[in-house]
Amino acid sequence: MTLALRPSLVAALAALALPASVAAQGGAPAGESGGAFTPFLPGMIVLLPLLGFLANGALALAHGKKSADAVRAGGELDLGERAQRPLTHTLPSLIGPGVLGLAFLITLVNFSRALGASLEEPVVVHYWTWMATGTFTVDAALQLDQLSLLMMMIVTGVGFLIHVFSVGYMRDDAGYPRYFAYLNLFVFFMLVLVMGASYALMFVGWEGVGLCSYLLIGFWFGDKEKSDAGKKAFIVNRIGDFGFLVAMFLLYATFGTLDFVPIFADAQLTTSLVYGGGLVTAITLFFFLGAAGKSAQIPLYVWLPDAMAGPTPVSALIHAATMVTAGVYLVARSSVLFALSPVGSATVAGVGVLTALFAATIALQQYDIKKVLAYSTVSQLGYMFVGVGVGAYAAGVFHLMTHAFFKALLFLGSGAVIHSMHHAYHHTHKHDDPQDMRNMGGLRAHMPITWITMWIGTLAIAGIWPLAGFFSKDEIIWQVAAFGGAVNAPYPLLYTLFWMTALAAAMLTAFYMTRMMVMTFHGSNRTGAEEAKHLHEAPAVMWVPLAVLAVLSVFGGWINVPEALRTSFLGLGGALPMSEWLHHWLEPVTAGAHEVQLEHLGEVAHAAPVGGGEVAWAAISFLAAAAVVAAAFKVVGAQKTVPAHDAPAPTGFANVLYNKYYVDELYNWIVVQPIVRASQFCWRVIDATIIDGTVNAVGWVSKGVGWGVSMFQTGNVSTYAFVLTLGVLVILGVSVF
């Protein structure tokens, strides 16, 4: 049976993965750099994670029966030794990371082909017509261009590492196959998001990753708090999705299509989109509402810190490296539209910089190691929006990429720490919080690899030369200054303010990250004497991904070193390779936006608002960050930290920060509760009393009348039937004659 099925299954899969047509839009002529780009099995990249989901999902459901029986019997399923559960452990361990590894290899082939080819216009691969009403058509089609290829590299590459790490992190979880099913499904939707050739298909991925986020945040659904967090993420994201939908309607009304290629080709030509006009501003603002939801920006950031309820590798993959950057991808993808709307772009940058600062302040006073990283992520996403908001799309995407490396590293590192802490508490049956940094301290002795790799991540995010974050964050900050000084820059003063705020937030980043490292790894251990014996380094399956990400966090920034820096002492006088490579790589995608920008704003400035060039400010920010790291090391190291259950409650402004400015409480008070009350009012007053009351009143009146004629009510069905027939006949008779 299985053997007979296999060839036909393979044939069906091949049919799915084979495109109906491949079109290099616009028929790009072969440039000097090489021949035309031929995509290599792009459908398989998407299909593989989907197959992984189906396989793991089937295993999870099969496993579900058994564990359900155990729960029903009043206990838990005894997992036994790992070797004894080939179907629920070995197989998912192979399939889950395996499909990602294959997808990464195929992506790598495509990427290297694109490197050697001329790819002036996006290549769109059509599979089937998704929706067609006669006036509106959208295909299931994938778009391969520089931006999507880069995103695919990040999603499959970092995704693969996190899948591998998960094998170690989740190995003793009862829901192991289900976990990999969700994780694979997430990657599938994430790839649809970045590869889809239209806004409609992108939206499929957009809501799909939201679904997986919901399922994975609430992975341990038996815990109401975690389940609540998943629900909150979904609903808040839907507020953003509302914006995405409306923006799509506006685009369709303007262009008659939702496909990327025709929209971006027409955006500058069509008369209905004028520079700075109301329509394009509305489109960009609605899109940004969507981006703010997905990428956790003010005012919709509140779901992300709660999302830490999910397993830590999930936080690394979804809530740091990939999904939350989808909003940045959206703005970069729509760069032409945002360039046409100075108000839209200024909003993106303004909200971004505000979020960067706001979230960084909260991170200063968090004790949960994952909460620190969560607010740090919100803050770093703010930076990315600042980048794409000032027309530096390449810089925004650059930071997206480096952030994927070092934040995934930091989250996975924190996962290794929590894993170790959890085991220690598990051994002694202590019920302290394994995520609270006040219970840690001195862990470097127990987990040296995690300690070193996390320091690399910390220095990278803090902007220490020559690590990845230094180049990417500095690029953004510099671009804000340059943009504000452009010849016709709108609101130059505002951009000066943005620039200074971004610099300040960078200093806070250096501080809270160092604080986290010191509290976790340095000083004396606060876990407990008995527990400390059980603290251990992560197994190889977990630390190898850490090491790979650490390497990327060191060198990842070298792909886009600005020429000015490269030739200065910060580039060792030209020793660093690949000058502004990413910038040039993304040029075909952002060219339209840059044209618009050059036409309307003119050349950007070459000096900061208060004087000083790119190199000078890069040096200043590096030195300042280094000083803050050193200072924080001293200050936090000198503080006396006590374990969580003995710690006094924070007071004053620290308490406000600890409670995250009470924003959740505020939202509950001004949004959630009023809606719930209004819902109760609609039900109990309008529906049950007014409308139904009227209906019942009419009923009572007719009942009164009915009493008069109740002598006809004999209770005999045949009499009723007779009278009914008679009535119909009389009516018809009257009408005919």
Add this chain to the structure above:
Amino acid sequence: MTALLDSIGYANWVLHALVWLPVLGMGLVLWAEEERAKTVAFWWSLGVLVLSLGLWFAFDPASADFQMTSSAPWIESWGVSYSLGVDGISLFMVILTTLSTSLAILGSFNYIQSRERAFYALMLLLEAGVVGVFVATDVFLFYVFFELTLVPMYFIVGIWGGERRIYAAIKFFLYTAFGSLLMLVGILYLFWRAKGLLGAPTFSYEDFLLVPLSMTEQLWLFTAFALAFSVKVPVFPLHTWLPDAHVEAPTPGSVILAAVLLKMGTYGFLRFLLPFFPAASQHPTVVTTMLVLGLVGILYTAWVAAVQPDAKKLVAYTSVAHMGFVVLGIFALTVNGLQGGLIVMISHGLSTGALFLLLGMLYERRHTRKIDDFGGLARVAPWLATAFVITALASIGLPGTSGFVGEFLALLGTFETHPTIAILATLGVIFAAYYMLPMVQKVFFNQLATDENREVEDASGRELAILAPLCALMIWIGWNPTPFLERMEPSVRAVIERVESAGAQVSASAEPQTPQSLDETVEASSTPPPRRDRRRRVDSRRRRARRD
């Protein structure tokens, strides 16, 4: 497949078979032994379903006309004929009916414990009636079927329902009977006008289309028909019978009610309201009223649904919200809107039908519908939980499910003509998450706290056989709705063209009664094109009349 169907003359007899086979099955069920009634009913309805699937292949997607038509005189002195036909609007409603009947019958095996023969006989009678509603092309015949569906539903709720079943059944009956009486008056008026025009009594749908009506007449008749259909849909504020009927109805009753009976209302909008009264359907006040009522339905009932303690009532209210999208799509009067509305009808049939089936399965296990009584069920019933989550996601319109395709197209179509209303209606996607996810969480997630919940069994093979096809269809339509859309498009386009051209005629001519404008009206009403011979006959009759 098509060749096979042709060789057995499928197109000639299938519609008759779909109407009369359930009636025959009813006889078989009544004749069978009590304990075998359900088996007989299920296999019979499955046969009808398989038979109806041939429609998919036999249907010509390029044509806007009624297909597989057949007609026989019935009550000749009144011009009533027994005429059936199917077009792109009714095609999927017929298949949805046969599908939901089969699954609803399969879903009542444990739920219905008393008077089984009577119950399954009524289910088959209901199927015959609903199929009849969707395939009748004679207005009188349509009305007969429309009323016929009331009777079995009344008994299903009234006999096998919950505690307040009598109240619910009577409320359901009176509400809908009140609406359809108004429609009857309207039909008779049209009958008189058609008789006056053509010189012979007729109830034929296509003859009614020829009747030229002044704006005033159209508005009155529109109101009468719209009330009848709006009660069925139901459109806010005529919806309060629905929660009661759903809560009290047995599972299969709720399934059929949600999956197909409500669709009779929106089907009526598309089949009768727009084509018969094109000018009124374009009247700004009318359009705005209907759109605003649809919008209120979407937002208001989503809020009401969110605070329901009773899971079944919650789902009942969400029906009103979903049907609001259909109303929106229809009265946007765009191709996208109408097709979106039709997909929402299909999707809602699948997802809400599945939700009621799932809630019924939970009720059989726990004998409660209160959301707070559940909790943590995903741990003991992972298969049920999976099906429930998939269905809930389709219900709230997640992309990749049928719900998204429908709502997206309906909103897109509405945006083309009424952007503000469309944007407000889009807020519905937020509130859909607000009503659905808390229920999913409270039932399947959270702590598995009580022993009753701990003992809940997972889905049986029979239950999986019910849920699997529904879930598969929701996902299939979500990824590949084009085969559905292309079958609808010509008929939908014909409706819109008729509304636009005929509506423009009436509003252009102040006095539609004069012979000249009568000419124009008739010309304009040629879409959807009536059969040529009928057209000629009408023309010659009119020429004769003019000579006199």
